[in-house]
Amino acid sequence: GIAFTEYGPYWRSLRKFCNQQHFTASKIESFAPSRKEVLTHFIESLKEAAAAKEVVNISKKVGNLNAKMILNMILGPVKKYEEFNLKEIIEELLYMVGVFNLADFVPFLGAFDLQVLCL
Numbered sequence: 001g002i003a004f005t006e007y008g009p010y011w012r013s014l015r016k017f018c019n020q021q022h023f024t025a026s027k028i029e030s031f032a033p034s035r036k037e038v039l040t041h042f043i044e045s046l047k048e049a050a051a052a053k054e055v056v057n058i059s060k061k062v063g064n065l066n067a068k069m070i071l072n073m074i075l076g077p078v079k080k081y082e083e084f085n086l087k088e089i090i091e092e093l094l095y096m097v098g099v100f101n102l103a104d105f106v107p108f109l110g111a112f113d114l115q116v117l118c119l
Contacts, residue, residue: 034072038065 002018005011011040022025040063049056067087102111 031073034077035069038068038072 002011002014005014007097042061046061064087067090071086102115103113
């Protein structure tokens with residue numbers, strides 16, 4: 001991927017390809033209806049919460065909004081994938097990738113799973 005590639009000819013060609021194919025105005029605009037649908041649902045949920053006089057955690061709501069928009073652009077309609085709890089799976093994956101694992105540095109300790117990382 002472009003994020004982890006060393007700068008050089010390959011990186012420049014990958015960047016050029018992304019700019020020409022993925023980051024064009026027409027490609028971004030093609031997702032406008034799905035973004036509008038997700039945003040409409042977000043606004044309706046805020047209206048319902050306001051009518052019920054509920055306290056709303058805006059940070060959490062906006063985070064969910066961003067996650068739904070991104071999943072919608074990557075996978076298609078989010079409704080199909082909500083049963084799989086993709087947001088929780090992605091959060092756990094990011095945690096597992098970033099956590100310090102002693103067995104990475106002392107391989108024979110991996111069999112003992114001292115940190116209980118393998119669930």
